[in-house]
């Protein structure tokens with residue numbers, strides 16, 4: 001297959017994805033996602049917007065230092081200070097790209113930028129040239145391109161190419177385009193812009209009307225050869241084009257598109273789980289490719305068909321995206337060896353010490369739960385892998401009472417890192433709230449609860465519940481997650497994890513003061 005049929009997968013989970021409300025990640029978490037993206041074999045990782053905040057700068061720099069293989073990209077407005085900052089953050093990268101953007105639509109020109117067309121053209125050219133002084137690989141995005149007058153879009157794109165841009169991205173910033181119309185923009189550009197055949201055309205779609213994947217595929221049919229996307233489709237508002245969906249559409253319908261990517265599709269599901277765990281953004285059950293129900297067959301007629309021949313009701317195999325077809329994995333009598341083999345099949349390469357901890361937790365879970373499914377094992381491993389920090393507080397025991405006509409109360413005992421135990425009790429709006437209030441009384445940390453969710457990890461009456469807690473303390477958001485067969489215990493453990501993170505920041509001398517954003521995100 002010729003090179004022209006190869007689609008570049010540009011992942012922006014760490015930049016546009018991180019702009020999802022409540023999805024912010026710390027440095028360690030961003031590095032972990034970047035490692036997973038490298039293993040997934042994405043071509044480009046957009047690691048952040050370096051001028052946006054010191055945290056963004058550090059994250060781009062750390063990814064540039066640590067990740068080899070993909071091109072590492074940093075975002076910048078067409079302003080000298082942005083471009084210089086992006087170049088500085090990307091300096092350690094073996095392969096780097098500066099991505100400059102400037103809005104071009106009439107509404108943005110008039111109300112946001114208050115700039116004339118001539119000024120836009122000048123800034124775009126100067127931005128691309130300045131980025132080019134730092135690196136060969138420069139991407140230019142006319143923000144809100146999908147709502148920009150076509151003749152002006154052609155003019156800007158032509159000037160950006162003349163100035164040295166190597167990739168031209170056409171963002172549908174507000175998710176307004178329709179597939180046919182978005183595809184036609186690419187066709188029009190290819191027919192009217194001088195030098196267009198020298199650059200890679202890229203699609204960048206938002207999902208406000210649920211069309212981000214459809215629009216991206218329409219662009220590919222009209223000559224785009226790069227797609228900008230995020231894991232689980234996370235992103236600003238309704239999100240971005242979902243990487244797993246666009247990649248699998250190209251793979252399953254290779255006959256239709258005739259295009260390929262270099263993605264290792266067996267890493268899609270583990271990567272989706274990782275991003276969901278780290279961001280706390282749960283994947284909807286019926287989400288294509290990575291949702292819990294994506295390969296579940298309920299209707300008897302479907303089950304019968306599947307047993308007779310898998311292809312009757314399945315257009316791809318669960319294994320193709322890194323999920324197992326036989327979901328039932330382990331039981332009480334499974335040994336260390338089997339556990340390691342299953343973990344590896346799910347994409348986790350555990351060191352000896354990690355395996356010890358996972359095995360110990362697995363045995364405890366197997367005592368409470370007869371059948372352990374892939375999802376149980378994943379939740380357990382992820383809980384342990386992301387719990388590397390020293391714990392200031394450990395939950396020892398709790399008791400709750402609740403019911404109709406009863407004041408919900410909780411009694412909780414926790415142990416501090418120095419071995420001393422503390423116990424207290426409190427009332428609340430429900431048993432979980434009472435546990436949280438008691439924990440705050442004991443630890444003296446008055447966090448504000450912002451979100452609390454529970455979902456079932458696997459199936460069956462004894463299914464584990466996964467609790468996610470989001471709480472704010474001194475202007476900073478903390479997220480904790482835990483699983484247990486008892487949802488009150490899962491909630492308590494998730495909240496203890498939040499309190500430990502807050503205590504850890506205090507203890508490590510890391511400021512718990514709010515981080516001032518120095519710039520608003522695009």
Ligand code: KIV
Pocket residue numbers: 016101141143144169171172173174204206522
């Ligand atoms: O949606 C958008 O326009 C963007 C640009 C910065 C590429 O994210």
Ligand code: ZN
Pocket residue numbers: 016171173204206236
């Ligand atoms: Zn975007």
